[in-house]
Amino acid sequence: MTVAQVKNTFSxxxxxxxxxxxxxxxxxxxxxxxxxxxxVHSLTHGQVIFFGEYILHHVEDGxxxxxxxxxxxxxxxxxxxNFARVVVGLGGPYLLxxxxxxxxxxxxxxxxLKQLCHNNNVELVYSLDFALSFKxxxxxxxxxxxxLCSPLFQQVDMMKMPDALYVNISSAYFDVLRxxxxxxxxxxxxxxxKASSDFIYFLxxxxxxxxxxxxxxxxxxSGEIEERSEIYDLCYRYFRNPQFAQTPPGITFxxxxxxxxxxxxxxxINLQA
Numbered sequence: 563m564t565v566a567q568v569k570n571t572f573s574x575x576x577x578x579x580x581x582x583x584x585x586x587x588x589x590x591x592x593x594x595x596x597x598x599x600x601x602v603h604s605l606t607h608g609q610v611i612f613f614g615e616y617i618l619h620h621v622e623d624g625x626x627x628x629x630x631x632x633x634x635x636x637x638x639x640x641x642x643x644n645f646a647r648v649v650v651g652l653g654g655p656y657l658l659x660x661x662x663x664x665x666x667x668x669x670x671x672x673x674x675l676k677q678l679c680h681n682n683n684v685e686l687v688y689s690l691d692f693a694l695s696f697k698x699x700x701x702x703x704x705x706x707x708x709x710l711c712s713p714l715f716q717q718v719d720m721m722k723m724p725d726a727l728y729v730n731i732s733s734a735y736f737d738v739l740r741x742x743x744x745x746x747x748x749x750x751x752x753x754x755x756k757a758s759s760d761f762i763y764f765l766x767x768x769x770x771x772x773x774x775x776x777x778x779x780x781x782x783x784s785g786e787i788e789e790r791s792e793i794y795d796l797c798y799r800y801f802r803n804p805q806f807a808q809t810p811p812g813i814t815f816x817x818x819x820x821x822x823x824x825x826x827x828x829x830x831i832n833l834q835a
Contacts, residue, residue: 570598570618572615572616573614574612574614575612576602576613576816577818586604586605587602587603587605587611588602588645588648588649589602589603589641589643589647589649590603590648590831591648591651592651593694595621595627596617596733597615598615598616598631599613599830600641601613601827601830608812610815610819611816612640613819614638616634618630627694628697632701645702648706649707649834650702650706651709651829651833652688652690652707653710655667656711656750657686658684658685661683661684662685663685665687668689672690672691673695674689675690675709679712680719686750688709690707710830711739711829712834714730717782717828718741721782723780725743726741726781727779727782728782729783730785730829731783732786733786735752735755736753737750737751737753738750738751738753749768749772751768753765758793761793762796776801781803783807783825784807785826785829787826788826806825807828809824810832813832
């Protein structure tokens with residue numbers, strides 16, 4: 563099955579055999595003003611079989627983002643499949659709170675969504691623009707929403723490291739999660755940066771405030787970072803134990819993903835709702 567290219571920069575990995583029933587597939591899609599990315603997951607085989615990425619150019623407001631989503635959907639045969647499940651990942655601002663606290667974010671602009679994480683001990687609170695929500699539900703019926711930070715908690719539960727910083731990196735910001743030895747969330751916060759020097763400054767400052775000694779703490783990296791990059795070189799210089807996030811057991815990849823940087827899209831691949 564081919565994917566028609568729209569007026570955005572598009573790349574893909576893998577293919578979907580026309581003999582595969584869409585009712586056995588799950589779509590995970592992330593939406594932002596910078597990019598729309600999605601993975602198709604075979605529920606039958608527990609395998610990632612397709613990845614698509616649209617890098618968006620000149621999207622400056624929500625209305626333009628909605629128009630771009632409509633255009634992409636109209637030209638993308640994969641997105642039009644009748645999936646068994648659709649999970650939409652949102653990466654906007656968030657708050658972390660104890661469960662059950664009455665918090666609203668931008669009530670005039672969007673609905674406040676809440677997601678239980680870390681064995682239901684904390685709640686991730688974020689908002690969804692009303693117009694964007696309407697459009698996504700129109701295109702992907704029965705879709706569910708999740709925040710792109712939530713898979714960081716899955717990494718904690720899987721790796722069970724007593725002393726680690728979990729860092730997910732995007733092009734203009736990074737999120738840091740810290741869990742103490744008693745399983746309590748010490749920090750989940752976002753830091754904006756423009757240059758690699760800003761990135762390492764904020765990360766070292768964060769480690770200092772958390773009393774996470776760089777020569778001892780394990781730095782678990784995911785997101786838009788490559789081993790041959792200035793950001794990784796700085797992490798390797800200042801932290802003794804940097805490593806990339808690991809995909810949890812139960813998720814495998816088709817042969818087309820042999821050279822696919824799985825840590826780069828860790829939060830999307832492991833998104834749950």
